[in-house]
Every structure is written in structure tokens, then in C-alpha cells.
Amino acid sequence: MVTAANISAQPVWQILATVTDPEVPVLTILDLGIVRDVNMVDGQVQVTITPTYTGCPAMDMISMNIRLALIENGYSNIKITTVLSPAWTTDWMSEEGKQKLQQYGIAPPNAKQAVCTPDSFQEEEAIQCPLCKSYNTKMISQFGSTACKSLYQCNECKEPFDYFKCH
Numbered sequence: 001m002v003t004a005a006n007i008s009a010q011p012v013w014q015i016l017a018t019v020t021d022p023e024v025p026v027l028t029i030l031d032l033g034i035v036r037d038v039n040m041v042d043g044q045v046q047v048t049i050t051p052t053y054t055g056c057p058a059m060d061m062i063s064m065n066i067r068l069a070l071i072e073n074g075y076s077n078i079k080i081t082t083v084l085s086p087a088w089t090t091d092w093m094s095e096e097g098k099q100k101l102q103q104y105g106i107a108p109p110n111a112k113q114a115v116c117t118p119d120s121f122q123e124e125e126a127i128q129c130p131l132c133k134s135y136n137t138k139m140i141s142q143f144g145s146t147a148c149k150s151l152y153q154c155n156e157c158k159e160p161f162d163y164f165k166c167h
């Protein structure tokens, strides 16, 4: 729906496209899909975001970065609202964002592969190595460099890598 509020919010979306995730600087917050809504109401910029992970410390920094980016661009009346429901899922991440993650050396979410075993056909969580693309990988630690990632190692190229956890 195009309304006056949507039209005046357009420049705000362009500013938000420059705000990056402090943990994964190649991803913008639009790539992550955490911006739910932008509205201009009586001269106030209202941005609604949904955190990727509840309690993720990066979210406070993201809120602050949104505020700073808007202030830099001449907005002073800013309201940032955090909405927890519906919860963010990795499906909200853009395809471009997933590609950027892989290029950055982090296995993107939902990199699952259907695995056939002799007696069953099942979907196993096979994580693809972002370096050599092998699915022959194993988890080393549930927590990687941050709580939002797990640490994996590739059995083919032996390289450790971060995996952006699924929801």
C-alpha cells in the first residue's frame, strides 16, 4: 500500500541500507531482514526492528547505529521500536545476504542437504563449507566467535569456519 507515510519513508530505507551488522560487517540490516517497518508520523521517523536473537548483544549496537545514521542524515526525531513477535527467522535474510555471508567465509543458514542413508531418506543438517563447498563438515563447538554462530570444521579442506545458526 502506498501512502504519504510510505513515500516519505523511502529516504529512510536508503539510509537503513547503509547500516551494517556489527558482527558481520558485510551484511546490512536490510540483508538480515530485521527491519519490519518504517513510518513517518508527524515528522517523527519510526523504525520497527525484530532482533535476530533475543538477548543478542549486537542488537543494542544496531539500534544505536540506526539512530546515528539517521541523525547524520538530518533526522532528529527518531523512535526505534523492537518487536519480538513474530520472531525473526533466517528465512527473512535476503538471498543476497546469504551470498555475502558465504563470500565472507561464514556458512549461511539453511544450507541443509537431503542425505540418503541405506535405510532411510532424511533431511540432515549438513552444513556446506563456504570455502570448498563440501558438505563433509563437522561441528566443533556450538558457540563460534559469537553466540549467534557455531564453529564448524571442514573434513575436506580442514578449514574451520563459522556457521550462522538456523532458527
Ligand SMILES: [Zn+2]
Binding pocket: 129, 130, 131, 132, 133, 134, 154, 155, 156, 157, 158, 159
Ligand atoms: Zn572445505
